[in-house]
Amino acid sequence: MNAYKQLEKRFERLSKIEEAIGVLGWDRATMMPEGGAAGRAEQIATLSVLAHEGLTDPALADLLEQAADIELSEWQQANLGEMRRDWVHANALPSDLVEATSRAVSECETVWMQARAEDDFAKLAPYLKRQIDLIREGAVAKGEALGCSAYDALLDQFDPGMSAATIDPIFEELVAFLPGFIDEVLAHQASAPAPIQPQGPFPEAAQRELSHSLMKTLGFDFNHGRLDTSAHAFCGGTTDDVRLTTNYDEQDFARSIMGTIHETGHALYSMGLPTEWRYQPVGRARGMSIHESQSLLMEMQVCRSRDFLEYAAPMMREAFAPGSDSAEWSVENIFALSTRVERSLIRIDADEVTYPAHVILRYQLERKLIGGELSVEDLPQAWNTGMKELVGITPDSDRDGCMQDVHWMSGAFGYFPTYTLGAMTAAQLYAAAREQDPTIVPGVKTGDFAPLRTWLRDNIHAKASSKSTVELVKEATGKALDVEVFKAHLRQRYLPSK
């Protein structure tokens, strides 16, 4: 067996271990009784160590080197590149740094939960600082191994190949655009009557049934997946067994329905990955910005559109107020509710227009934190100033300010930008798809998602990690990520008269 084939065999085993870890994690979030937590942590840790041992086996370095001289197909070459990336991330750090970071992250997350509850940033600060120092040290080492900056090495963990050089000009354009645009949208909204909020309760069983119906409409195959309940919604599993979760608020049906649609976007990506590469690194989803583009395309681009609500608003009425002809269930009213813009403090509650402002603030701050240009002590002040500039309001507590998100507290620096890159990619993909296949929009209006799904499968899902994020977007849409497309989408939806 040549070196490349040996690598494939090794990565296949690692991949199956990772799949098993995924099942254990899903069960923990959805099914496991509380008393099983400690034992489950041990099981997951053991499998994680086995996978890590596989990636740090000294034989891998030689195999990777030998495989470079073997003639490979395009996919095999891309696969070898992804193997190398995995290898670098697993081997770039000395094991004492990995262990120290893991411990510091774990402590920081624990202290954060308490500090946030008590709105006590001073309590958190030393733990966050220690953790960032270690993450920086690791990022510098990974940057050297990958041949990029420390921050780019962090990005690479979530969005392989992404760089600050790609992001900076895009986010700068958004910074120039957003604050003024938000003012305009709010003024426009204020000039019209407010939409009517349907009053609950909206029974959980009815929400669940509607979720199932909409998932089927979008193309989710229940022979290869499930919908369950967990505290935080997520999408996990494997290409042949995709596990979605949501949770239900009986006073607010839109949150769970739109949340489920969002996760279904992720799910369709997983379901569309090429089965013949299932166990190889090249067969994985490309990265978090493309993944988020798939969820946001379904949620923001398609399902919050007037087009889709022509199909879905009557289903909502039927689910929650059968027979009613009240105006609150009209397409126009549901559309207005689904596209309501508001300045808010909390990212996860933010709408499509203000969300990028929340993300850009975090991007600016985390780069400075990693770069050492912003000290942890100064973070709350910098956060509040940035919120005022970008979103237009100032938090009155750190709990609703710089302590709101789990990402930094759990060591995830370099993750935030993928949300907004995903939103922009979604806009650009959907614009291209509609242009390339004129049957897509009529399909969306009537609940026939086959044309859209086919386009996404051909242009994104089936390509898995055989191309870079930037190449995928270019091949599918004919150009690199273009802020103008995203701006045009926002203008057309939120300021239709202009």
Next chain:
Amino acid sequence: MNAYKQLEKRFERLSKIEEAIGVLGWDRATMMPEGGAAGRAEQIATLSVLAHEGLTDPALADLLEQAADIELSEWQQANLGEMRRDWVHANALPSDLVEATSRAVSECETVWMQARAEDDFAKLAPYLKRQIDLIREGAVAKGEALGCSAYDALLDQFDPGMSAATIDPIFEELVAFLPGFIDEVLAHQASAPAPIQPQGPFPEAAQRELSHSLMKTLGFDFNHGRLDTSAHAFCGGTTDDVRLTTNYDEQDFARSIMGTIHETGHALYSMGLPTEWRYQPVGRARGMSIHESQSLLMEMQVCRSRDFLEYAAPMMREAFAPGSDSAEWSVENIFALSTRVERSLIRIDADEVTYPAHVILRYQLERKLIGGELSVEDLPQAWNTGMKELVGITPDSDRDGCMQDVHWMSGAFGYFPTYTLGAMTAAQLYAAAREQDPTIVPGVKTGDFAPLRTWLRDNIHAKASSKSTVELVKEATGKALDVEVFKAHLRQRYLPSK
């Protein structure tokens, strides 16, 4: 780290991998969509290979040898013994025999499903023969390594340390007793009016709720376990997260209720294992006959007794016919239904009295099959003759005869006797418990299982695999397994006037 401590560390890792396999298996049976089957098989196979590699690592042989010279506590010594047993079972067979057997078993099971459906034993015979030849070869090799006969080596897989020499005299006594006793019981039953069968439907939700209530009564801790639905009921999981399953027949509430109680007996054993030995071989349940004694003690000894039905029959009435004062829900009637005896063809439908006859037939036949004294071609004839002698009826098809059970078809020879050893052990343990703690029976009558649970925990659960099956029974009851105790139980319950 000395050799023993190194072994502990290795077995701890293996144990966590086995736990993970358990979660994957539970999910497959209860949650997994059908389309995930192939991928799940790969995940489980990969973890199984990892566990097997751990047990066949050449370093283990040396460590086991070195550890023999180290001073160890009693539990550590027992642990080392169990490690050695695991090692022998994993290393006794050449890998080509393991592979050939695995393939033959898999083929046999597949052909069996079709052959049974078509009632075509001739179709099955060559596959079963090939499989038995390979199992025999493996059993001979394991017997040499363990220093016992081939059949005892098979027993050892399910009931460590058990032997035909222990079983033979016990089963011979039962053979002398059962056929005549069955005649007497049937005559006795026929002399009284038949019990009234409550008529369904018994809604699934009500059955589930009653199951949950009864599980709590017995002492099942839902912070450390769940009850779900699967095609075949089972109990799995870990000491801190026990997963029970059942399934519901809306025409027959007793099947699911008694089934759930049975599995709860298994569950309480798992929950009572010593946590400090959780990840070591000595911390495991002793074997299948002790495990079955725990489920049958709860189901047959306790919950089908008049004592317990004083407490439970009113709960059943409340669940399925609230407010009714019909005689069908009386303690006497439910007791009569719960202890009805019938000659039947199918083992899994058999009652407490005829069940051992079904088991002994299988024991006699499988010993001859493994010993080469009975050819596969002659199996149907031998089965039918044995059924007539032991149970008193003759199957009119092989489907309801020698092809009914999955055990042999999946390579499990040496398993059947544990059912009846378990039933007898259950009778002996419950008799001893009642004698040693006079508060047990009053507790059972009022739904207070704490005294019984404490006795079982102290005498069985907490001892895990630190003693042999035979020693456990002796220590708990003061004597070896005694057919007279089982016979006395049957006489007292089924022929009370005698």
